[in-house]
Amino acid sequence: MTRIRLLLPFWMNDANVDAVAQHRGWPFVEARPATEAAREAIWMTADQQTFINYVADFGLQLHYVVVQGQEAEEVAGELEREFPVIGREAVLGMVAAADTRDTLIHAIYHIAAAAREDREDPELFAAIERLFAHPEADVRRAAVFACTYAAWPSFREPLRRLAEQDADADVRAIAQATLDSLTSHAWQGG
Known part of the structure; x- marks a missing residue:
């Protein structure tokens, strides 16, 4: 459906x-x-x-x-x-224009909500993947959260890398929990 x-x-x-x-x-x-x-x-x-x-x-x-x-x-x-729907170009612009940690995290939440579950978007995927390398752990956690909305199988490897290699134990744990949840629910165990 x-x-x-x-x-x-x-x-x-x-x-x-x-x-x-x-x-x-x-x-x-x-x-x-x-x-x-x-x-x-x-x-x-x-x-x-x-x-x-x-x-x-x-x-x-x-x-x-x-x-x-x-x-x-x-x-x-x-x-x-x-309705005046906020589209993908607008949310990508929000990420690019974000000048503080809080505005960037809010922009990430916009990406999450704008992402189609049934259709991977290479630009939105790339934006989230780039944020996995952000120096602030809170931003990386928000990027992991965005994966729960998009639930694209392409996030499997980036989430695995974060779960294994991120410098922050909290980010590693959240990435692993997200990977486990998406694998068992959204990706039908694959």
Whole structure:
């Protein structure tokens, strides 16, 4: 089943998604109880084949929509025409323009949310891989975290190298845990 994440500007919220959903005849399914980590609201298409999940991720300070189902590509395209989606060029620009550790980490989170799970992106992959060599351990940890969103098999070897060779024990442990999790879940044990 195709699953697509669309990264939204910080000022957008579930009311924006609801307005589009009502206009398109997509029924509201539920609002999950808000937690310290996130707030979520879910709609589905009229044919009940595709779900639209708005997420306000408080930990990452991001807003995005996850579209999944049989018509995910089409529904994502409709949403991209309705919303000012933050695309790959913008997130790559954020990384290039980051001038502090905190702005770089926030840019990494944007890369994570903008990455398509079902389609490897060579430029986003290269940006994350370069960050594995950043001198600050917090930046390397954020780059490892980005792999959990993208879940591309190409991350296997870079994560293995980090798990074995990074100077920081915490980064090594997180890289190994991420590698183990992706191997058993996203990469079907391969």
